[in-house]
Amino acid sequence: MLKIEGLHTYYGYIHALKGIDIEVGNGEIVSLIGSNGAGKTTTLGSIAGLVPSSQGRITFEGKDITNVPPHKLVQMGISLSPEGREVFPALTVEENLRLGAYTKKDKDRTDASFERVYDLFPRLKERVAQLAGTLSGGEQQMLAIGRALMCEPKLLLLDEPSLGLAPTLVAQIFALIEDINRQGTTILLIEQNANMALSVASRAYVLETGSIAMSGPAKELAVDPRVKEAYLGAH
Amino acid sequence: MVVFIQQFINGLAIGMAYSLIAVGFSLVFGILRLVNFAHGAVYAFGAQFALVIFVGMQISIALAILLAMVAAGLLGVIIDKTALEPLRKKKSMPIANLITTIGISHILVNLMTIYFGSQTRGFPALFSFGMIEVAGVRVDSNQLMLCLVALILMGVLTIVVQKSKIGLAIRATEQNTKAASLMGINVNFVISFVFFLAGASAAIAGGLIASHYRIVFPAMGFDAGLKAFSAAVLGGIGSLPGSIIGGLIVGVSESMAANFLGSAYRDSVAFVILILVLIIRPTGLFGKKAIMKV
Ligand SMILES: Nc1ncnc2c1ncn2[C@@H]1O[C@H](COP(=O)(O)OP(=O)(O)OP(=O)(O)O)[C@@H](O)[C@H]1O
Ligand SMILES: [Mg+2]
Numbered sequence: 001m002l003k004i005e006g007l008h009t010y011y012g013y014i015h016a017l018k019g020i021d022i023e024v025g026n027g028e029i030v031s032l033i034g035s036n037g038a039g040k041t042t043t044l045g046s047i048a049g050l051v052p053s054s055q056g057r058i059t060f061e062g063k064d065i066t067n068v069p070p071h072k073l074v075q076m077g078i079s080l081s082p083e084g085r086e087v088f089p090a091l092t093v094e095e096n097l098r099l100g101a102y103t104k105k106d107k108d109r110t111d112a113s114f115e116r117v118y119d120l121f122p123r124l125k126e127r128v129a130q131l132a133g134t135l136s137g138g139e140q141q142m143l144a145i146g147r148a149l150m151c152e153p154k155l156l157l158l159d160e161p162s163l164g165l166a167p168t169l170v171a172q173i174f175a176l177i178e179d180i181n182r183q184g185t186t187i188l189l190i191e192q193n194a195n196m197a198l199s200v201a202s203r204a205y206v207l208e209t210g211s212i213a214m215s216g217p218a219k220e221l222a223v224d225p226r227v228k229e230a231y232l233g234a235h
Numbered sequence: 236m237v238v239f240i241q242q243f244i245n246g247l248a249i250g251m252a253y254s255l256i257a258v259g260f261s262l263v264f265g266i267l268r269l270v271n272f273a274h275g276a277v278y279a280f281g282a283q284f285a286l287v288i289f290v291g292m293q294i295s296i297a298l299a300i301l302l303a304m305v306a307a308g309l310l311g312v313i314i315d316k317t318a319l320e321p322l323r324k325k326k327s328m329p330i331a332n333l334i335t336t337i338g339i340s341h342i343l344v345n346l347m348t349i350y351f352g353s354q355t356r357g358f359p360a361l362f363s364f365g366m367i368e369v370a371g372v373r374v375d376s377n378q379l380m381l382c383l384v385a386l387i388l389m390g391v392l393t394i395v396v397q398k399s400k401i402g403l404a405i406r407a408t409e410q411n412t413k414a415a416s417l418m419g420i421n422v423n424f425v426i427s428f429v430f431f432l433a434g435a436s437a438a439i440a441g442g443l444i445a446s447h448y449r450i451v452f453p454a455m456g457f458d459a460g461l462k463a464f465s466a467a468v469l470g471g472i473g474s475l476p477g478s479i480i481g482g483l484i485v486g487v488s489e490s491m492a493a494n495f496l497g498s499a500y501r502d503s504v505a506f507v508i509l510i511l512v513l514i515i516r517p518t519g520l521f522g523k524k525a526i527m528k529v
Contacts, residue, residue: 048417049416050413050416050417069416069421070416070417070419071418071419071420071422074417074418074419075419079417080417082413082414082417086411086413086414086417088406088407088410088411088414089410090406090410091403091406091407091410095403095406098403099403099404099407099415099418099420100418102400102403102404102418102419102420103418103419147418148417151418151419
């Protein structure tokens with residue numbers, strides 16, 4: 001479904017991605033793990049059209065989407081829930097979600113998306129009229145994920161959905177990610193919490209300072225001594 | 236007392252027109268955090284364009300002003316596309332954008348001088364069904380309609396921004412451009428739309444003010460632009476109700492000052508008030524606490 005080949009990305013003279021290759025198949029959950037500053041957010045930013053790539057190719061369903069602007073990618077079915085949530089603080093929960101469905105013309109489909117998101121996150125339904133900026137951190141995270149689902153994406157990009165959440169909520173969010181995937185959405189997931197990330201994913205990539213250091217089935221990576229040592233807090 | 240009320244009403248009428256210019260400063264500032272100093276020139280263009288096609292095409296002045304609205308709206312879009320968008324793409328410093336708008340303002344005034352002539356020209360009255368007189372206070376038909384048209388337009392603008400889909404996109408883009416683009420919003424289109432709204436409302440203001448004073452000239456946008464800008468800041472830049480209140484305060488204060496202090500004070504009183512308000516309330520009367528720009 002998604003294929004990244006030899007992707008290079010620069011911020012000025014900082015070489016953030018040094019020729020990475022990633023593939024995500026239809027219906028999969030793929031995790032991207034790596035330490036701080038490895039280039040995970042940059043990878044998702046490059047896919048979503050936020051960060052210009054200087055070399056290499058990104059294809060989605062066979063179409064070249066390298067450096068296509070973000071709003072066109074949403075129409076094609078790629079949706080990003082960004083690092084740090086980035087909800088619209090002075091808009092209500094409902095308005096935030098409505099914006100998620102901005103590209104949809106069909107009112108019935110939009111209503112169905114609202115239903116689905118409120119089913120997944122009943123907490124949001126109780127707070128439709130509340131300003132997003134006044135939600136708790138966890139609620140904002142739910143809103144960010146819900147908002148990214150409103151356009152019924154084929155591919156959902158999640159950048160650290162569990163960041164700053166209490167352990168019980170982290171488990172909840174991961175359960176939801178699996179639910180969303182079962183409902184037919186392909187997911188590319190970034191996580192600091194490598195344990196969780198590897199437990200829900202079918203395959204995973206390990207990013208180290210801008211290059212893919214390892215990749216393979218998530219189950220195998222989870223028991224790999226190098227991964228254990230670096231990312232799983234080996235004992 | 237009659238004089239006071241009379242001046243108050245005169246001030247309100249002209250103040251409503253200032254509000255219409257102020258709202259353009261406010262809208263563009265909201266979305267780009269940029270004071271568009273070319274806005275006054277767009278206002279002047281609107282008024283003069285209306286006059287030129289009124290004379291040239293032999294149409295009614297009301298229709299001429301409507302066409303001028305579209306033309307000035309497009310002029311706003313062209314300014315953004317040719318000069319400001321390239322700067323944004325290069326992520327240039329805010330000061331560069333600001334200087335650019337000042338430069339554009341002068342270029343436009345020069346072009347208007349070349350094509351429309353530098354002289355002050357007469358402008359027809361938009362409405363003339365006499366005047367209303369109550370207890371010695373007179374309101375002429377132009378003033379009345381000026382208030383009415385401006386109020387209706389402000390109402391329409393408020394509905395567009397608060398209730399429509401594109402309005403929601405405008406508010407989202409104001410708060411977080413990057414997140415807005417991730418929603419599928421074409422941010423550059425939203426910015427163009429805002430420039431169009433700003434230009435169109437400036438042209439209406441231009442037509443209304445020109446038919447009030449019955450004159451137009453290329454540099455008419457400098458003073459009006461500065462006053463409208465101070466009205467926007469006074470009311471709280473980025474806030475629509477703020478623009479209305481700010482415009483009215485500027486209009487009334489200048490009308491009062493001209494009458495009670497002498498016409499030499501007319502143009503400075505608004506700024507004295509502006510400075511006082513900003514000392515007491517730095518965000519303006521209706522200003523929000525600095526919106527977080529992520
Ligand atoms: N806008 C930017 N300008 C300059 N350098 C940047 C920018 N964004 C990221 N970088 C640099 O690029 C590298 C990769 O950053 P990135 O945000 O992709 O890391 P990450 O893997 O998501 O890290 P984290 O786990 O901390 O979120 C880092 O060295 C970072 O400092
Ligand atoms: Mg990151």
